[in-house]
Amino acid sequence: MPNSWNPFELIARRWTPSARVVRLTALITVVMAVVIVVTGGAVRLTQSGLGCETWPKCTDNSLTPTSDMGIHGVIEFGNRMLTYVLCGVIGLFIIAARSYKPTRRSLTRLGWVQFWIVMGNAVVGGITVLTGLNPYIVSSHFLISMALLTVAMVTWQRTREGDAAPRGLVATPVRQLSWLLVGAAGVLIVIGAVVTGSGPHAGDATKVHRIPLDWQEITQLHVDFVYIVFGLTVALWFTLRAVAAPKVISRTVVELFAVLLSQGLIGYIQYFTHLPEFVVGMHMLGSCLVWIAVLRVFLALRERGEAPAAVPAPTGEHEALQPAEEDPAPAASR
Template identity: 60%
Template structure:
């Protein structure tokens, strides 16, 4: 898939350097994660390498989401679509979501799913405590997401931006439900997988909100006017 992305970006008319670079960045992340994945297997699913493997996969999701957005934009300078305070709120939401994802890897590394056997040494943290920290981070993200949704409505933001904020709330609600059920049912494997998928969907939704707060209009073709001296000399 990454190879097709690079080929498509390189074959586009007109050629767009930014898309090609994003495609190659995806390739480098995949190669790096392949190496880390091999190390993870050789170490018997060591919780630290598992956490790094997931975070690197999240970085790939980040680049692919940005690539998807850039295919729908031009290459001109980004122009804000909302006031500066709203963009600041978005940055806070991004930072808190990153903390939430990182805390989730610590919960996994400290809990019963951190390795393939009881012989794998877990992260030296109390599982219940890390789960509570993770839950608090999730509630902060939810609060910021609700604030973003309300502020966008008050600021009369574009309809697509408000829709993305709404989608984020829906994904967060579903992910929170899975997380709590997972905790109180002693982390069954099926729900662990669903929660990991939900983590990616939450991050994509947060990115989509942030990316919708600015626009890059396509460059307009420069058409000579009737008074252009180059036309009059023809």
Template identity: 50%
Template structure:
């Protein structure tokens, strides 16, 4: 049977998935730049930038250029998503990769639609928050595609005992809760994306305290997981991933406290937004380190001469 030629080599899937992951984290940063420079309505309508043009004009100044530049990043993300899909097609026996590439790719037009609603609702803080949380979901899918491209298609096999996997999931939930609370804090603060945009009406001090409490919970769970992984002992990759997560959390926490007590300077807020993306990807790395996927083996496949029969791995429940 002749081999099918694909437009993108299958070997390019992993670097393309990594590029997509980085670009989606970068979208958080460029979105922060739009908000922090009051450029949220630099293009006052959607899908056009103005009523008469899809592009910005010199009359719209720097705010129009910043908002339009952020919109253009969507096309970069879409191009990477399409390239990932085409590369995944080069793995005809790994339909899971194709499904992941499609799921991650569908997040891009969804981002565009939610971004458009954000503009049309004049930067409603709840819609802005949804826009950010959608990025968190796309980042998770892009990360999953990147990691799965280097794995087999066998059943997931646990690398640590069940209680540690539960602790890992609790840590991930706490990480997501911290991010969600941070979105609400942002909606109550002064950086709205436009001087005329409304805020969510919540007390910034009270919601910031809730956010800080969740941060302490997350750090506590992460430290407990790190010690537990060392005590088992767990694979070095799992211990390392948990240690990296703690370091990222401490750095992010430091930025958060400094920005709060220095009245939210723009550069620190932007760094904190980048930190949110890094905390989330570090959290995903911990989850991935708690299980592995070997190559799929057919149940009726004979074992090589001189080797015992293969048994199925313990499922990572």
């Protein structure tokens, strides 16, 4: 198909969004990435993981839940439908980024990365149902969602900065300390997924296979890594003060402190109240917020210059006849 008929190119010729619109659509993808994690947790915590007994249909004979499936079918199917909402939001960002002038290929590429992560995770979600909530698949489903959140956060940050090579705002040892913080937080999230796979909330009222580990011992390991992440955060804060780093960086570390303290409080409440569903759901939300705060600290330690200002698109028949630039989207997705 001629490039001039590429729908992304046709929209780009007729619409030039402002930088604010591009940033807003990127932020919405971050919010939706969090929503999909929390609602996925709600499916498990309400024992609705097998509310739709098969995939991609809800039953062998029906795409949607039937009345005899009750609320569990509605909850599971509703979570599936949110995937389409997420794809729509990501698609809106891709269109906005593609239509922005000057064109920033780095943004559209990140948008397509998000799209393909969602598609891959949808397949993993189907495998989760078809395997009867295999805990290893359930854990990978959650971790892929966190990968989506990571890319969405990087995308949002990139909309607020330029395309120059990243330049560190602090010395290399300080940046290396931030790498340790990111690594420890990543391990913390992975261990949290193992706790989920071995803990009492299996996702369905029937007997579901669990990871054969003592979930209380894994929980203690999870707590140990909380202390490691907290200690690295304290070390980074003192280090930033010692090197007189920009205040905006120190502020992101303080925000991380606040999120960690809140998440730690929720964690202790859920443990000593024997894991009530609502509190566990709040802890899942807190996991997303901790990861966001960690990424904000890491991304604040470098800069890429100012984001390019939007420029009006050329108008008239002459512009319409100009050859289109190659779209970064894979050919199969056009």
